[in-house]
Every structure is written in structure tokens, then in C-alpha cells.
Amino acid sequence: MTVNPDEDWNFYWASVTTVRSIFNPSNDHPRLTDNQVINHFPNHYELTRKDLMVKNIKRYRRELEKDGNLLAEKDDYGSYKYLDFIPVTYMMPADYNLFADDFRRDPNHTWIMKPAGRAQGKGIFLINKMSQIKKWSRDGKSVPSAAQPRETYVISKYIDNPLLIGGKKFDLRLYVLVTSFKPLKCYLYRLGFGRFCTVKYIPSTNDIDNMFVHLTNVSYQKQSEDYNSIHGGKWSIDNLRLYLEGTRGKKLTDRLFDEISWIIVHSLRAAAAVITSDRHCFECYGYDIIIDDNLKPWLIEVNASPSLTSTTANDRIMKFKLINDILNIVVPNGDIPDIRTKFSNSSSSPEVLGNFDVLYDEDQALCELNDKDFREQKARGGIVPLISKTGMPFGKTKQSSAWR
Template structure:
């Protein structure tokens, strides 16, 4: 067998090289000194800082750099998919490769390998990989190699736990720039948020029961009550009382008139709730109570809940939650859950797996009655100063079956392509492609066809920008402050029926392979445009950035960011959504507009009077109005 030791490079002796390198009239240097020509090319690339290494199958990145005159220093690894000819000749010496340069069929491969071998001891200027090996292979003490990864401390915005933590913060709410819309999420690890989650699950069930009553009063899908009903009316009264207690707590009012509810009472309520919404049971008729009474009380409570529970509409009525492993990916280990008992059972039976639980968005925007999500790319081109770009183009991923909350199969509810590829033969709307994807242009055309031509540019895209910016800002201090780092990431969004985008998760290593005709076209394009930003634009700030547009620049927005962080505070553990900047005080008159009084005239006079009084009396009047408000609501609830 032939020797393949690449460290033993055989070349001509210096005298032989001088004879070979002597210029010959009318003969190209490529003929009489091919090695010298390649050395000159390598030296020019070194001086221009245009040497790169790529780990993995990122052909679009390779093509983009080669087109710009860069030279590749090959990194051969059994995990990398490399050209078969490169594999064949990778162990040849420089002299053996020179002997093959005259063979036109392999000349290009041999030249590329020679240049790579001439760079054996040279640290590259650009390193692209699917992992963090670049930091080990390119030590900063030699040079600050540009690396396509940003190191982070602990859990950050690219982890499910990190986004869970982010949803409990609030300083990043910057009007017009950053606003975090993330389904409420709880960390179910030891010493986590389990007790808070149980409270949320239970209260959401109570709210959902009242919404079920209102819905059935309009659709008449089933009875609310009858003589043969199996659900005691006390279940309805329990839900009313717990929702009313929540309203009073949100207003910071005393609830001493209401006894504490114990776990067993909640368990009994939940069992009856499941029977109603999942199996169609209804209430037992009671003398003196009509369906109209139930509808009126439910409507009254829900009207006041809207002021304090921003998730009321999107929560639906089934109280479905999604359980996800903290370190999971590609849909592995995900459970879509209806009952609290099931969720706690999964956690107990998997003690070595850490989970987060997230409220499932039961009323998403559907296309042809099919669920979808949006994969939106963004690029952090620098952590110091923090600079974030968003890609103007995105793509939609569809489920394989039409949407239903009666069936919780993953083919209906998990839009991840690695999940949906297993169900390509399932029946769905013929208007959707067999590969379950659209690009954003197709989506915009669809929105225009249904009468919303501007909603993507006016609501969806700006909303995604603000969500991403907020998620990154909340973990800004966890980003490594090393210069010359960048990272392309993929954010997953779901839209609610009002076209509002909700951030589900962020992937630090988004799939960039040609899984469908859509990704086959878009993935090479986004990688080419990454090079435009991190190479071309860095060297010439007037250069094109392709499909990327600047979303956040710390040099521009830094002062605003500092103000928000100084004014911010953690959210309450109810994860109630903030809809205004925390540093702004609400106008006091807004807080009394809904105070029940005997006439509208009294409301107006009270508001006008409060505007005129001094700040010294403000607190006293607030307390007085709060007492009046509480007593009035008590009377209204009793009358209803």
C-alpha cells in the first residue's frame, strides 16, 4: 500500500526549484512553475485575510467565499460530507499532487488541495462549522478568526428554558422596537415553577368553562342543563367564584370574604370540567336557576377578565398544554396534553428528563383549515456592539391533517418538518403542496386573496421583529463579548386569528438543507446573504446586504435600551402580558373609568374632580373609589 503521511511533503530541492522556476520565453508560469504560482496565490490571500475553513455541508457558503477570491484550508473529518475526489487525493503529498495537475480531469481538485497543504500551519480568517470547534482550533492569541457561532452562558434565548425565563422579565418592552409575545411557559424541573403552573392550569380551566357556556349559548351544540344532567351546578358556581377572586386579586383588593380552596376541591372541579368540554356532559337542572342566568353571569365575569388576562381569547376552551423536553429538538419527546394528571404523570415517569410546559395556542390562524408556523431567519452579526439583522423572506410549514382539538395527534399539531415528513400520505386540503411548505411570497399572495393585502408588512413582520429583538435583549448579558463572532438563527412563530405573531422557540442551528423545493431555493440564498453581511458589509458599509435588513444596532438603540433596563422589573408569576412600557405611569383617570356608579354623570364629575385635586389627596381618593367599586360589584354579582 502507498504511503499517505501528509506531514512528509516531498518537493524539489532549492536548486531544482530555481531551475524549474526560471522564466521561459513564451511559456506561462503555470507550466514551468505551477507550485510557485500557487504559492503566490496563497500569499496574496494571506495578506488579504481571505483564508477560510468550512466544516459540514455548507456548499453555498463555500461558493460565496470562493467567488470572492478566498482560499479554503480543508478540514477533513469523518462527519463531514466532502467531495469524493477530495477524499481520494487528500493524503497525497504536494509533489504527488503536482504530478497530477497536468491531468485536466483532476487539475482543479489537486490545485485546491495543494493550496490547502501550503496553509497547514496557518490559522484561518473565517471558520464556519455546525458546532463550537472553531474556538478551540482558532485560538485568539494568534488572531481573532471570524467564527459563525456565539458562545452563551447557561440557558439563553435559544433554549426553551431561556425563553421561559424571558417571559417573566419585562424591561425589554420598548415601544416600536421590542415586545415579547411568548405563550406562558413554566419550568417543571425541581425547584421550578410547578406550583405556579398548577394554579394557572386550574384557573384557565375555570375561565374555559365560562367560555364554553357562552359558546354553547350561541352554537347550541349541546344542552347547558337539563333534568338528566350529571354535572352539579356547584361546579359552575365554583368557576364563577374563582374567576371573581382572580379579578379582585388583580385589582389588589381583599378576598377575605371567600374561603380558601383546597387541592381536593380543585381536583373535583377539574374532573367535572373534563366531562363537560371533552365528553359533552351538561349541568343538572336546579329550581330557580335558568340557562339565561348562567349565560349572564358568565358574560359578566368574562367581560371583567378581559381587563386582567390578556390571553383570554387565544386560550380557547379545551385548556390544552404542550409538554416539551428542555433540550429536545425535531419534535422528539413532545406531549400534547389535556389533563393535569397526565402532565404530572409524564414528569414523574421520566425523572431524568427536564421539561417545560407551555400553554397551547388553541385558536391559531389557519390556512385551508390547516395549522402552520413560520420559520424566520435572523442574524446576529456582532455581540459587541450587539447588531441584529432580520431576513426579509421566510417560509411556512404546514401540518399534514386538517386542524382539530378533538384529536391531539402530532400530524395535526406539530408543524416541524422532521415530524411532518412521516405523514406525507395523510389527507389534507388539495390547495396545499404535498411537501407542506410555502414561502412568504405565497403567503402574502394568499393574504391578499382573502382581503388582507397589507397585514404581513403592517402586523406580522413588524411583530416578528419585535419578538426576536426582545428575546435577544433579555439575554444580552449572557452573550460572549468576543469580537468577530456571528450566528444565523431560526425563530419559529405561530399566528393567532388577529394575525399577531407569537414566538414559540429559537433554534441556534436551524436546518439549512434542501428538504423541499422551498428550502432548496431559500437556504442557499440566505447563506449567500449571510456572507454579504459578515464579509462584504463589514469591509464596505455601502455593500449590499442581500435579503437582510438591520433590525437592532446597539450603537443606535443603546440609550433607549439602558433606560428600559433601569426602569424594568420582573413580571408577576401569573405571566400577565404587559401592553405598555413599565416606566410610564398610567393616567389615573383611566383606572376609574370602569368604576360602577349610579350614573354616567357621576363618573364624569368624579374624573374631572380628580384631575384638579393635588397629588397629596390622590392616594386617599384612590382608596375611596376602590371601596365603592368593590361594593358595587358585589351587589351586581348578587343580582345576577
Template sequence: MEDNENVNQITENQGVNSENAKDEPRNKKDTKDSNANIFLLICIIGVSLGILLEILNIQNRSCKDEVNQTVSRYWVYSAYSDVENRNGLLKHVHLVLERVGYEKSTNHTPWSLLWSHDYPFRVLYPNLHKLKPHQKVNHFPGTGFITNKVDLATTDYKYIPKAFKLPKNKEDFIKYAAEHKNALFVEKHNQHRKVYLKNVSEIDLSNGESFVQEYVQKPFLVDGHKFDIGVYVVLTSVDPLRVYWYKGDVLFRYCPAKYHPFDPSVLDKYVVGDDYLPTWKVPSLAHSYSELGFSMKDAFDIYATSKGKDPVKMWEDVQEAIAGVFHLKEKHVIEALKGYPSGDNFFELMRVDLVVDEDLKVYLLEANMSPNLSSAHYPPNQLLYEQVLYNLFGVTGVADYMRDYNSTDVREQSAAKNMVSTDKNLAVWGKECDTYCRDNCEGSLLICRLCKPCITRQLRRSLLRAHREHLHKGDFRRLYPPPMQPGAQVDYKHLETLSEANKLQHLWYQGKCNIDSTWCT
């Protein structure tokens, strides 16, 4: 009986299963449709998540590029086309930047450097008044007070030949000419497009588009040729002021025509133009420069020494002349910077042109914003331009090899910066800081403000930058603050003529010079 009941139970179950089997095709179809819908939904969600993650990843990479500088990009602002810049005018700027790891970009992507051939602050102000700390621009606002021909020429300064704006300073000019009857004057267009040497009687005193400047008579000649001296200078900071000059070489440009017999109607005798005579074509310099491998500066020094002159004193005067101009004009740059968050974003490369008379007395003529760095006309100048640029990018922090360091750990980022420059690198005046200044930050001794417990955040940041500039200055040498002597007494009378920031910086460099003589210049 149990067997029969089991059989019946099995049969009933099979019957139930048979009934279910009748609905199986419909249920399977529903299940398949449902599974397909679920699969499709999963695919849509997966694709959407993938797209979202990629967007976030791109944004994250962009942020890393911008904040950690894993990719260094630069863009160029110029009235010339990109083809013209790459093939001629800015060819070496592009080459050197790419050699130190930069990629050419535009202002529409995160960038680290703006190289502007033209003065950028009028047109690009919206791009420049909210710069991030890592972004650099190759011009300082306000340096037009140095590079503008009229403003510089009419500056009352012992190294600048006397000049007068016309007709504004007509009466002063007439009086000066009467007192200096043997003086000759160069009449210059305000935009410096025309230069003429004239007697006083030949000058149109009512011309409002020119100025006159006293001509340096009896110039020192090399093989009968007059010349000018182009010194490359970089401004890295104002308030406090830091200026460097490129000592690796100097651009000498010789007039193509011999000076004597002198004829003021022949400009090639006394005005240096684009077709100047280069060093390697001046007979007395060619051997030293081309065969022996000396720089233009060294070749000139060898020649001057052979003529009984002292080029060492001349170069000291060159440095003093340039440093003094920047000191005089610093206030204008400080004022112009008030419209920007920080001056740390800017640097300025100039070429300062000077002449010397037969006694090697130095006269400063002009400072060129965006100096010519194209070797298209004179290919041998390529090395000079590229070395100037390479050293420029070092001293200004543009070629910062820490840029590839992209740790997200804040402490590790700080440790990476500290291994370059930190508080121990700023410590100076140990005796004073350990005694008189120990509990006396606000005392009468200015040195105390350089001691670690007393130093302000702003001063610390500035001195850390100064320390990094010193480490990476290459063939640049400091012009301002001026050279110092180890162990020298502090000249407090001189300090009285300086701003507060320049006083403290001067004392800091003197303190560093006392510890290590390589900091004296």
C-alpha cells in the same frame, strides 16, 4: 655576444621550465582536486541556501495568507463525517463558501472561518480564545440562552406563550392553570425530542425532564393546515447589539394533516415535523409560488390578504418579537464573551420559529442554533438556503472581496480600508457637533460623544463595522437597533432602558437615518 647571452638566458629559462614541467602532473592533480572540493562546497552551500530560501518563502507565504488573507480557508467542526457534511447536512455551506473564493482546509493550517455545526466552545476553547482579528466563527459564546428550548420558553415576554419548568415551578403552574381554565398545554421534553398536547390533569408534575408551555389555540390555517414560520436571523455584534433578519424569504412549514376535526393524539395535525407539507403542495399557495414565482412569504401574504387579514402588521410584530428576545438575552452573551479577546470574531445564524393565531397574533416558540440547511428532503429549498448563506457571508464580512489585496505598504492597506468605510461615513448630527459639542465632549448631550473629536477608538471601530454591514447586508434587514423615522425626536425615555453602548449606537443610526432614509431600517 648579446645574442649568445640571450640564447643562454632563454636556455636557462627553458631549463627552469623543464624542471617545473617535471612536477606538472602532480600539481595539476592537486589543483583539480582542490577545484572539485571548492565546486562541491559551492554546490552544498547553494542547495542549502535554496532549501533555506524555500522554507522562508513558504513561511512568508503562510504569513501572507494569514495576515493579508491572499488565500481564504475554512474548516468544519461537526459530529458528522466530512462525506455526510458535503453530500447532505452542510452541502450548501460548502458550495457557497467555495463559490465566494474559500478553500476547504483544517484547523492545522491558517484559516479565516470556522463553520461549526455543533456548539464549539467546550471542545474547541483552546482554538478559540486566542483568535486573530481576521478569523470568524459562526457561533457566539452565550447564545445558548436563546437557543436552549427551556431557557427561551420560560422567558417572561409578551410574545412567548407562558411556560413552566417541572417540578421547579409546579406551584406557579397550578396557580396559572386554575386562573386559565380553558388553557391547554404542550408538554415538551427538555431536549425537545417529544411533544404532547395535554389537559392539566394529564401532566406529570413530578417529571424533572420536561416543561409545559401554553398551547396557542385557534391557529390561522391555510387550506385547513396549521403551520409555523421560520425566520433566518443573524447576530453580528453585542455591546452594542446588532441583529438582522433575512427578508428575501421565510421558511413556511405546514402540518401534513388538516387541523379539523382536531385530535390531540394525531401529532401531524398540530406539530411540524421533518415530513412537513411544503408551500408548493398547499393548493391555495402552489400557483403563486410555482407558477408566478413568488417567495413563500409573498405567497402567504397574498393568501392572508385574500382572507381579509393584514400581514403587514403581522411582519412588524414578528420583527419586534425577535428583536426583543435578543435585547433580553444580550447580557448573557456579553458575560460569556469575557473569556475571549474580542466579540468581533463571532457571528450567529439562527432560525427563529413562530406561530400565529386566527387573528395573526404572533407567538415566538424557539430559536434554532445551526438550523437545517439541507435540501436533501426538499430540493426546491436549495435556492432559499444558498441565498441565505450568500447574504449571510456578505453582512458578516466573511465574503470580503478585499481579502485578495495583499499590499505590504501600511499606508496603502489603510487607504484600501478607507475606501470602504472611514470617518466621513460615521459623521452624524452635524449641527450639534458644529455648535454645542464643538468644545464640549464631556457635556450632558450624549450626541457629542459621536462627534469625531470625541469618539472613542472602540466606538469608532464598532461603527465602522456597522457601516460595512449596512453596505453588504444584501437581503438582510436590521432588527436591532429597531426601525427609525427620518427627523424623529430622540426618545430619551427609551434610551434610559439601554446600555451605554446601545444608547450611542441608537443615536448614531438615528443620525444616519436623518441624513439618508435607507438607514432607517
């Protein structure tokens, strides 16, 4: 759809395709006015395409490491101590040799192949033999041409020890609103949920073709004959949290949710270096997180257009609230937006935040670090000040307010 941004609108909830067209410099669109806000950043795909997200997080870690930043410290096995939150991932076919080396070192591990730019579980498959990837490589060779180049895939280490509830695998769908990347300001929604598989998880090598066991996407699970349309295979974060506190204890549960906040903030910081922080833009991302049975969270993917369709009555209420709460933050009081004072007036008061909590506000984080703390941190190796409003480093020592 082509849209003339000069039309009479102030707030646009657009598809990613429309946004691409609006920000495409070769299109003949007039510039957006100061009174127009839109729901995607121009190059959001730096975070929301699977391959680019991984590339940017890897670059972010490398840069911190080069700066001698303590955040990029590694353990004795060479893994990042604090920033090891994405499964080992390679681009295919570009990184084929690197992947092959890794595969040979640990030939019993299962890997998951995913087309970089698709969604809803489409085109995903699991492999645990080198012959399977060779076959994929051979089959693809006949297809690509200059006009239709080969689709990029990512291949990631499969998290084969997911935390199970009732014997089933699940992941978390969390909503994160970003109103600015530079400085970074982001909000976390309290009403996320767990999305469960319909079939019990059996970590057997024979079962790698049954995607009802392995993929938690609702769009996929809906096709299963075991799909329950009353609860839709979803469980609220509050209930999940209660369950985890009951089974694993409060301390470990708090730490898990702190680590999830940590992952979100650092993935956004990684993207902030390359995303155009256009002041007309805000974006609500759908974060997909898998928790393993050691209660370690892993970032699987960030979606630019998380589904707003509802599968159950509760879902409909939650999504209604989500849209309402986003609107209250980005268009406070229903006033005409003005990007010169973008979302600045009231966007942190509880009435405006609704079910959102400010997760990270770079402006505030920097201001609230007093000189002494800052100098001490610098002296300890130039650590980037990533400090919550309470003065505590995010995710490491105190439960962030977003989950209370």
C-alpha cells in the same frame, strides 16, 4: 470533534458542539486570532434553549418594569401590553406548583410539554388533564440519578387557535443574522417560509395525540403519508403575505409583520444582557413564530442551527442564497476577516445585504434619535429608545423595511 483554532482558517461554520469546545476555558485551545470568525456566540444557548429563552425574556420584562419603562406597561388583566409574545411557560419539574395553580384556574386549556434541549419535535406531547402530568412526573422519578439527572422540560400554553390556511396549521421559519449583541446589530432575511402540517387542524380534545395535526416541524411532517415532496409543505413569506393581504387586508398584515420584527428585536435585547458578544462571532438564528387567528404572532423558539438541508428544489435555491448572503455580510468581498473592523465597512449597502435587511442597529438607533425626541421620551417614563433608522419606533407605527 476537537478543533485547534490555531489551524489555518479564517471562517468557521462549526457545529454547536465544536463551538462549545473552542470556547471552553478548560480546553487547551489557543485564543482565536483577529482574523478568525465563527458562526456561533459562545453562550448562544441563552437564546436557543427553550427554558433559557423564556427565563431571559421574563427577566428582561421584569427589569423594564422595575425601571418604570413604558414598554413593560400591563393591561387591566395583568398582561404585558407590548411584550406579551411568548406563550405562558413554566419549567418542569421546578415550577410544577405554579403550573398546577394555573392549570386549575383554566382546566380546559391544552398545554404542550417540550424537552428544553432537544429539537425536531422529539419528546413533545400535549396534555389537557392533570393526571397526564402527574403520570409524567411519576414515570420520570424512577429514571434520574446523580449521573443522569432528569431532563428539563418546559410546559407552555398551547396556542389552540392558530391561523389556518386550507384548514391546516403552520408556523413561520425566519432567519435572523446577528453580528453583534453589544451593540445589537441584527438582520432579517426576506426569504423565510411557512411550514404546514400535513393533516387538517381539528381543535378536538380527542386529537391531541396526533402530532401530524399539531407539530409543524418539517422533520416530523416528512414521516406523514400525506407529505408532499414537491412543495414540502412550505410556502414562501411573499406568498403568505399576499394571501393575508387578500383575506385580512393590507393594514392588518402590515401590523402583523411589524409585530414579528418587534418580537425578534426584543427577544434579542433580552438575550443581549447575558450573551457574551465575542467579536469573533456571528450567528444565523432560525426563529419559529406561530400566528393565531387574531393575527397575533407568538415566539415559539429560536434555533441555533436552523436546518440547511433542502427538501425541495426551491428550498435548495433559498438555502444556497441564505449561505451566500451571510458570507457576504460577515466576510465582505471575500476579504480576510479582521475583527478589529468587524463587518463595519460595507455591511449595510444593498449589494452586500442581498436578501437581508438591517432589522436593528443599536448604534444607529441611538444616534438618530435627536435630543428633543430623547428628552421627551425620557420625560414620558424613561422609555428605552428603540427607534428605526427612519426615526419611527420599531413595530408600532410603521412597517419596518425588512418586509417590503
